[in-house]
Amino acid sequence: MKIAGIIVTLCTVCTSFTLAQSTQKEMLTTPQKTAGVYYAYPALDIVKQKNAPKGYQPFYISHFGRHGSRYLINDEDYKWILDLLEDAGNQNALTPLGLDTYQRVRKVWQEAEGRGGDLSPLGVRQQRGIAERMFRLYPNVFTNSATLSARSTLVVRCILSMDAFCERLKELNPKLKANREASNKYMGYLNFHTPEAIAFRSEKNTWKKQLDSFQQKIINPNRLVASLFKDGDFVNQKVKKEALMWGFYWLASDMQNMETKISFYDLFQLQELFDIWQCINAKEYINNASNSFNNNIMYNNAKPVLKNIILSADEVITKKGKGATLRFAHDGNMMPLLAALRLKNCYGDTDNIDEIYKVWSNYKVAPMGANLQIVFYKKTTSDDVIVKFLLNEVETTIPELSSNITPYYRWKDVKAYYQQILDK
Known part of the structure; x- marks a missing residue:
């Protein structure tokens, strides 16, 4: 069965970017998904969000993003x-x-x-679009008094992704203070791999x-x-x-x-694409996610950035500040982080290589332009802070952490939950 002439509408692309796990039929219906980490971030409209509990307003966003679309790695x-x-x-x-x-x-x-x-022109447009939708959804975060901290790995496509993102925010509010850096100083958490992971x-x-x-x-x-x-x-x-x-x-x-x-x-043929993707998906699952194949050692790659997420948020909360911490890195950094965060459909386990695609899909975890947004809310009359998680701009959950305000969680509960992971 040939797939020449298949036309995938924008509607199909957008609705296919859900967090449910993959099926063979789904992959064969939309062959672009078989690109895995080369799957281009879909052109989204603003996704409807569930209202926060009464009285809570957003004040801070902790972000971790993969660079936007790029060319093949070498000429x-x-x-x-x-x-x-x-x-x-x-x-x-x-x-x-x-x-x-x-x-x-x-x-x-x-x-x-x-x-x-290199970052492609589409990669620039993706980052600008993500930034604009963030700005439109959370205008209270990006007022004149807000402070933006942006950090990137040393790779040019990440630096340019950071610039595209920050420039769009500055265009929407020129009074925003945006500090951008790409330095070895931050590689210890943006692109960290333990010796054990490298050896494995x-x-x-x-x-x-x-x-x-x-x-x-x-x-x-x-x-x-x-x-x-x-x-x-x-x-x-x-x-x-x-x-x-x-x-x-x-x-x-x-x-x-x-x-x-x-x-x-x-x-x-469609089956050929699916089979090749299965091989790539399996390799990335074993090398970057946490599972029984690797004895869950990839969690340790995410611990430095998880610590940075917690410390950066607590600093803003303590100082009663507002704004955003923006981080730009790679798919190999997104995968262990999302697994360590235990977000829905980001850490499924199987010891059967034939079944990996049923529990974990690379194109849903780390497509081009993938991003995690943790949005912080508080009341003006209380110090209570709640958060919600968005994966690729869609609200998601932590299945193992209970909350009576899902998809929102109390920050103190989230910190305690992740501290258990950091202590392992």
């Missing part, structure tokens, strides 16, 4: 495919689909050349053998390669079939993040 991710197709074309080794694909890759290269890993990812241990076996079982590049090349000798001599299938998967996935309106989804 070489495009160039080697282009060079291979050009070589095959020169040797009359391409099918009509192969020739057409070659021309498409040439057009993509015109935009992508020199931009490997690099070692040739049981999980890698399981993943390799799983991948070999469900990935078969022969059909795709045969659709592009008509010369068997050329294929045998120059085409690494599985690498080419993966290369086109990444290229197809990232097109939604670029300005060039070209698709490569017609090269794949």
Whole structure:
């Protein structure tokens, strides 16, 4: 079954970005989701929020965001495919689909050349949109007396995401005070990985053998390669079939993040896309979430930023301030943080690699532009502080923490709950 010509409406994209777990049918209906962490943040309108308890007003937002949409991480991710197709074309080794694909890759290269890993124009628009919706929803937070603290990792796409976000807020209220920094000083919590986590990812241990076996079982590049090349000798001599299938998967996935309106989804069958995504999703789950595969050691990667979230909030509360703390990092930082926060659908566990997609989905946890917002409220007549959590601008919950005002929680209860995690 080919998927060329599928049109996904804005309505479909937006309603598909819910927090319910994935099904195979859902993924096959919207192939853009199989991009995983390359899934482009949907163009949302302001999502309706549940009113806070009577008398409570927002005064502070603690934010952690992934950078916006980007190009593939290296120029070489495009160039080697282009060079291979050009070589095959020169040797009359391409099918009509192969020739057409070659021309498409040439057009993509015109935009992508020199931009490997860079924030794309869409990434800028995403951050500006998230900032504006935050401003519109919580105007009490962004009054003239508010103070903004913005911190980014040293990677340029994160820095530019921070700037796009802050600039939009400043455009909406030029009197806002916004302090922005990208410094090694903050890398200890923005992009922290324990030595144990690094070793776990690099070692040739049981999980890698399981993943390799799983991948070999469900990935078969022969059909795709045969659709592009008509010369068997050329294929045998120059085409690494599985690498080419993966290369086109990444290229197809990232097109939604670029300005060039070209698709490569017609090269794949729907089941092929789903199977490749399963492999990527499983690897990221094992490497970045917390689960029985990794003995939950990835929680420790999130502890420094969780401490920063608590300390930063308490400082604002103590000083009776208002404003926002904005943090910009990467998908590998979002995943362990959301798992440590125990937010709904961000920490499901299974020891069956075939079942991972049923309990955890990378495109819902950390798409391009992913963001966590913790919104703080208080009464003018009381020191009581309550909070709510938004994942990708949708209210969510902490299933293990009870509250009689859900999706709102009392800050003292949230702190006590997370202190137990920090103490483990």
